[in-house]
Amino acid sequence: MTGELSPQAAPSEQGFEGALRPATLSEFVGQSKVRRQLGLLLDAATMRQHTPDHILLAGPPGLGKTTLSMIVAAELDKPLHQTSGPAIQHAGDLAAVLSALTPGEVLFVDEIHRMARSAEEMLYLAMEDFKVDIMVGKGAGATSVPLELAPFTLVGATTRAGLLPNPLRDRFGFTAHLEFYSDDELADVVRRAAGLLDFSVSEQGVDEIARRSRGTPRIANRLLRRVRDYSLVHETPGDTASVHAALALYDVDEHGLDRLDREVLRAVVERFSGGPVGLSTLAVSVGEEAETIESVVEPFLVRAGLLTRTPRGRVATRLGWQHLGIVPAGPGAAPTLI
Numbered sequence: 001m002t003g004e005l006s007p008q009a010a011p012s013e014q015g016f017e018g019a020l021r022p023a024t025l026s027e028f029v030g031q032s033k034v035r036r037q038l039g040l041l042l043d044a045a046t047m048r049q050h051t052p053d054h055i056l057l058a059g060p061p062g063l064g065k066t067t068l069s070m071i072v073a074a075e076l077d078k079p080l081h082q083t084s085g086p087a088i089q090h091a092g093d094l095a096a097v098l099s100a101l102t103p104g105e106v107l108f109v110d111e112i113h114r115m116a117r118s119a120e121e122m123l124y125l126a127m128e129d130f131k132v133d134i135m136v137g138k139g140a141g142a143t144s145v146p147l148e149l150a151p152f153t154l155v156g157a158t159t160r161a162g163l164l165p166n167p168l169r170d171r172f173g174f175t176a177h178l179e180f181y182s183d184d185e186l187a188d189v190v191r192r193a194a195g196l197l198d199f200s201v202s203e204q205g206v207d208e209i210a211r212r213s214r215g216t217p218r219i220a221n222r223l224l225r226r227v228r229d230y231s232l233v234h235e236t237p238g239d240t241a242s243v244h245a246a247l248a249l250y251d252v253d254e255h256g257l258d259r260l261d262r263e264v265l266r267a268v269v270e271r272f273s274g275g276p277v278g279l280s281t282l283a284v285s286v287g288e289e290a291e292t293i294e295s296v297v298e299p300f301l302v303r304a305g306l307l308t309r310t311p312r313g314r315v316a317t318r319l320g321w322q323h324l325g326i327v328p329a330g331p332g333a334a335p336t337l338i
Contacts, residue, residue, distance in 0.1 A: 020193050020221050021067045023074055029192060030185040030217070031064065034176040038068070041174055042075045051104055052076070053173020054127055054154040056112075058161040060299065062218030063178040065157035069108040072155055078104045085114035094119040095134060095147070098126055103150040112156035113163040120168055127154060127171045159295075180215030180303070183207070189217045190224050194238075199228045201238035208243045212256040214300055219256075226250055255304060255323065260288065262324075264297050265306055268316045269324055276313030 022028040025035050025042075038055070045052035055072065057065040066082075073080035081101060088094050088109070093116075101107060109115070115123070126132050130149040156172065158164060169175070181189070187210040194201050201209075201224070209227065213220035230246035231238050251259040267285045268275050283290040288297075298314070301307035306320035321327065 019196050021070065023071065025071055025075065027192075028064065028067070028071060029188045030181045031176075031178055034068075034178060037174065038072070038176065042072065046076065051151040052153050054171060055156070056161075056164075056169065056172040056175040057155065057157045057178060058175065059159070059178030060180065060216070061159055062216040063180070064217060065178065066108070066110065068176075069106065069155040069157065072153070073106040073108075076104065076106065076153070078106055078153075080106045080108060082108045082110070085109060085111040088119045089116045091116070091118040091122045094122050094126075095132055098132060098149050098152075099147060101150050101152045104152065105150070106153050106155055108155045108157070110157045111159070112168075113158045113160050120165060123154075124167055124171060181213075181217060182215075183210045186210035186213050186215070186217065186220045189220050193221050193224050194228075197224070197228060199224070199231070199238060201227065201243070202240060204240040205238055205243040208240060208247075212247060212252050212254065214256040215303075223247065223250075223252065256300070257304075257323075260286070260292075261297055261301060264288075264293060265301060265316065265320055266324055268307065268314055269321055269326060274321065275315035276310055278313045282314060 025039050028035055041052055041055070052072075057068055059065065069082075070080060079102060081097065083097060088097070097107070122132050126149060130151050132147050132149065134145045134147050154172075161169070161175075161177075187206050190201070190206045190209050190213075194206070205227070209220060209223050213223060227238060227243050227246040230236070230249065231242050234242070234245075236242045236245075247253075251262075253262070257265070263286045264282065267282060268277055271285055272282075277285075279290050279294060283293050286293070298307065298309070301320070302309060304319075305317055306323055308315050308317055
């Protein structure tokens with residue numbers, strides 16, 4: 001067997017990620033309330049033949065914010081321009097993007113809370129009046145020249161809504177808060193993706209993938225693709241045994257914890273006797289950046305009830321101890337394995 005893809009197969013493989021994205025609100029799985037609200041907003045704008053209000057999508061990574069921005073553009077039958085907050089570090093960067101927009105175009109800014117402050121202040125006027133002021137010249141001779149913009153719809157996405165300044169947040173006509181998915185919703189996501197990938201997986205396998213996906217469709221799709229790869233290489237059906245074997249190979253346990261999650265939890269339990277332990281100390285103990293622990297690992301462990309945050313630091317819960325198969329020690333005693 002060779003490792004080469006045929007010219008016909010290569011584009012298909014490269015297009016898988018895009019193929020898994022829903023193209024319309026009716027295809028989008030989960031977030032039923034947000035879908036109804038967004039559908040009403042877009043339908044009303046279409047009926048009035050008017051540019052929809054600006055939209056803010058807030059929520060953890062992997063829940064579909066980018067996909068919803070693409071759906072907004074598709075439902076309006078308008079082009080989509082994508083950029084990100086970190087890419088807009090000067091007011092001039094934003095002015096260049098805004099001036100190139102066509103009437104009715106959808107501008108998607110990912111991680112909008114990371115825009116430069118000068119760009120944020122320019123965006124206020126652009127969102128309300130569809131114009132920006134451009135400074136021409138320097139020093140005492142500098143003048144402000146107003147630049148008219150084509151009407152557009154801004155779709156901002158953020159994982160840290162609290163970091164957005166109030167003047168910017170208040171200019172969005174609709175704010176959607178995306179929630180983590182239930183296991184049943186994730187099972188629907190897996191079934192849809194399996195059909196698009198032409199991969200047959202058992203209902204028990206679907207449920208197992210959904211249960212280990214941490215409430216996140218992006219993770220569900222990723223795990224499904226790893227199961228598909230395992231079945232292809234080992235020539236096994238997509239049954240429960242293959243799902244278990246594939247996820248064990250990639251260090252994803254029955255609760256969705258991966259290697260880093262377990263390292264962090266084990267460090268709290270074994271090295272610091274269950275806590276409390278500070279974030280910086282915990283990060284050093286597992287050899288990871290504090291930001292990674294705080295933004296990637298800790299939210300899931302807290303949501304799963306395995307870890308808690310206290311004013312003194314992170315503390316493992318009884319469920320956290322049990323997950324590692326260790327019984328909490330009493331005063332003066334050593335922890336024991338279950």
